[in-house]
Amino acid sequence: MKQSQTLNFILGIYVVMIFAFVFAPIIFSMVFSFNSQRFPTIPLGEFSTEWYEKVLADPDIWKAARNSLIVSFSTALIATFLGFCTAYSDFRYNFRFKGPYLALILLPPTIPLIIMALAMLAWLSKIGMSGQLYSIIIAHSVLTAPFAMAVIRLRLNQMDPDLESAAWNLGGSEWKTMRYVIVPFCKPAIFSSLFLTAAVSFDEFAVSWFVSGLNSTLPVVVLEIVQGNIDPQVNAIGTFVFLTSMTLVVLAQLFFASRQIKGMQS
Amino acid sequence: MSKPLVIFDKVQKHFGSFVAVKGLDFEIHQGEFLAIMGPSGCGKTTTLRMLAGLEAPSVGEIRLNGRVMNDVAPHERDTPLVWQSLALFPFLTARENVEFGLKMRGVSKAERKQRAIKWLDKMGILEFENRHISTLSGGQRQRVALARSLVMEPQILLLDEPLSALDAHLVIRMQAVLTDLQRELGITFVYVTHSQSEAFAMADRVIIMGKGEIGQIGTPKEIYRAPANRFVAEFVGRNNILAGKVKSIDGRSAQITTPSGIFTVPTNEVQLLEGHKASFVISADLMHIATEEPSGTNKAFCKLISEEFVGSMVTLFLEDAQGHEFKVQMQERELSKFDLHSGDEIWLSWDVQSAHVLNES
Numbered sequence: 177m178k179q180s181q182t183l184n185f186i187l188g189i190y191v192v193m194i195f196a197f198v199f200a201p202i203i204f205s206m207v208f209s210f211n212s213q214r215f216p217t218i219p220l221g222e223f224s225t226e227w228y229e230k231v232l233a234d235p236d237i238w239k240a241a242r243n244s245l246i247v248s249f250s251t252a253l254i255a256t257f258l259g260f261c262t263a264y265s266d267f268r269y270n271f272r273f274k275g276p277y278l279a280l281i282l283l284p285p286t287i288p289l290i291i292m293a294l295a296m297l298a299w300l301s302k303i304g305m306s307g308q309l310y311s312i313i314i315a316h317s318v319l320t321a322p323f324a325m326a327v328i329r330l331r332l333n334q335m336d337p338d339l340e341s342a343a344w345n346l347g348g349s350e351w352k353t354m355r356y357v358i359v360p361f362c363k364p365a366i367f368s369s370l371f372l373t374a375a376v377s378f379d380e381f382a383v384s385w386f387v388s389g390l391n392s393t394l395p396v397v398v399l400e401i402v403q404g405n406i407d408p409q410v411n412a413i414g415t416f417v418f419l420t421s422m423t424l425v426v427l428a429q430l431f432f433a434s435r436q437i438k439g440m441q442s
Numbered sequence: 443m444s445k446p447l448v449i450f451d452k453v454q455k456h457f458g459s460f461v462a463v464k465g466l467d468f469e470i471h472q473g474e475f476l477a478i479m480g481p482s483g484c485g486k487t488t489t490l491r492m493l494a495g496l497e498a499p500s501v502g503e504i505r506l507n508g509r510v511m512n513d514v515a516p517h518e519r520d521t522p523l524v525w526q527s528l529a530l531f532p533f534l535t536a537r538e539n540v541e542f543g544l545k546m547r548g549v550s551k552a553e554r555k556q557r558a559i560k561w562l563d564k565m566g567i568l569e570f571e572n573r574h575i576s577t578l579s580g581g582q583r584q585r586v587a588l589a590r591s592l593v594m595e596p597q598i599l600l601l602d603e604p605l606s607a608l609d610a611h612l613v614i615r616m617q618a619v620l621t622d623l624q625r626e627l628g629i630t631f632v633y634v635t636h637s638q639s640e641a642f643a644m645a646d647r648v649i650i651m652g653k654g655e656i657g658q659i660g661t662p663k664e665i666y667r668a669p670a671n672r673f674v675a676e677f678v679g680r681n682n683i684l685a686g687k688v689k690s691i692d693g694r695s696a697q698i699t700t701p702s703g704i705f706t707v708p709t710n711e712v713q714l715l716e717g718h719k720a721s722f723v724i725s726a727d728l729m730h731i732a733t734e735e736p737s738g739t740n741k742a743f744c745k746l747i748s749e750e751f752v753g754s755m756v757t758l759f760l761e762d763a764q765g766h767e768f769k770v771q772m773q774e775r776e777l778s779k780f781d782l783h784s785g786d787e788i789w790l791s792w793d794v795q796s797a798h799v800l801n802e803s
């Protein structure tokens with residue numbers, strides 16, 4: 177008993193240290209975003225919202241924010257739709273080469289981002305589709321669809337396979353069954369997937385930077401600013417991007433958790 | 443008998459090289475309670491799924507009301523199924539579950555609600571209409587599942603081991619609910635189960651299936667007293683099977699030589715030939731025990747091995763000198779007169795008419 181208490185204490189400290197290590201840079205960035213001094217040094221200057229005001233006054237940043245929102249929203253819809261379709265095809269059908277099929281679908285996140293970005297740029301410019309906002313949407317959809325599929329597939333695996341047959345048996349055609357049984361059953365996972373893919377797309381940098389052309393998203397703008405000089409505006413934008421992504425991820429987790437609890441009950 | 447509602451015409455079902463069902467040929471009558479019983483993997487569930495259109499027969503035809511059903515999609519049939527897993531929709535309330543089939547059939551919202559409420563009320567679970575499935579007990583879910591199928595007001599209701607997940611006391615109660623419903627509605631029930639007590643308690647007729655084939659079709663009593671063949675006799679259990687050779691045939695009775703002795707049996711419909719193999723069965727509850735050697739020819743001297751109590755009934759397991767097992771089923775209060783213990787020796791006997799000759803295949 178005594179021993180396990182000590183062990184728990186050590187493990188507790190370990191966890192706190194990991195969190196500190198992961199979040200310290202972000203917290204510092206947040207702190208400095210409210211600091212009046214230009215350079216991030218300690219002791220801090222006065223509390224100031226100067227950098228936020230600057231950011232809000234900059235039309236380029238507004239445009240980038242708008243781009244980011246459009247891209248992440250569209251990506252979330254497309255990736256979730258694709259993810260749902262692949263997850264359902266895996267749930268419903270058995271076919272030859274199903275293993276390779278699934279492996280292929282799950283492949284994109286394992287490719288180094290920079291290679292993915294270059295390949296996307298090469299391919300999209302070849303077919304004359306690079307440098308547009310939709311180029312980023314296409315690239316991000318490819319990148320995030322596997323996440324969507326993984327989340328939805330997990331949910332489908334919890335479904336009693338008789339449920340679908342039961343709906344047919346009660347007079348539901350395949351489409352009606354999809355609409356009234358499969359989609360409602362997957363609803364928590366679909367929402368979870370929408371938020372997750374939106375979050376991944378919202379703060380993705382490498383691919384956006386390569387294929388965006390003149391339509392920069394927020395992370396790209398941040399890089400452009402940092403390349404020029406040291407500007408605490410970056411901290412302000414960073415705080416905004418971080419909070420948005422975290423909110424999306426937390427929402428995704430909430431849907432994920434609620435369905436896990438429901439799954440345990442039924 | 444009334445006219446056939448369903449006809450299985452030489453139906454086979456293959457899954458790749460595996461033959462799940464080989465040559466089903468039977469009729470289901472209008473308004474009967476038919477149980478299909480057999481060990482797991484005997485093809486009973488496949489048979490039911492073919493009737494619901496969830497599997498297509500590989501060979502042969504299934505006709506419902508004279509119409510060939512082979513290529514009719516499941517959602518175009520009116521053959522609701524009560525699932526072993528119940529397969530209730532977990533994201534809907536009890537009433538929404540019951541309304542589901544009507545919604546799929548395009549019934550108006552007001553009528554849907556009214557019919558669902560009627561059936562929930564009939565099943566005694568109206569108070570739970572707005573509860574989610576996960577908050578209902580096993581028995582309540584069972585009733586929701588029944589209401590969901592019956593609200594369709596079908597001609598035929600299919601049930602796939604619907605009581606297997608319930609506690610024993612609930613099973614007995616649901617059996618009564620099911621038989622009452624079936625008599626009241628007059629619709630055909632096709633009930634698949636591996637449980638003999640369920641099948642025999644409820645069904646008008648029982649089909650015993652084994653390895654994708656029909657072993658016997660008959661009333662529970664026919665199957666129990668006069669099993670058609672060794673498979674059925676063994677599956678039904680609680681009986682004594684003796685095998686040997688026909689020694690002589692004498693009009694309506696025959697003598698059969700077995701390792702345990704020579705016994706007299708009635709010949710009934712089975713064609714017996716002298717010198718050929720034959721086996722016969724005696725239900726365990728038709729055996730008598732006695733401390734003195736009985737006078738008839740059908741008797742065996744056995745040692746008591748063990749006994750098994752189920753309520754007031756007791757089953758004795760005995761063995762004769764050749765090691766052949768005998769079973770005797772009797773009331774506990776009758777047995778208490780004998781004061782038997784394991785290892786004690788006792789005489790068994792049975793009437794000639796209690797024996798039933800099996801069709802040797």
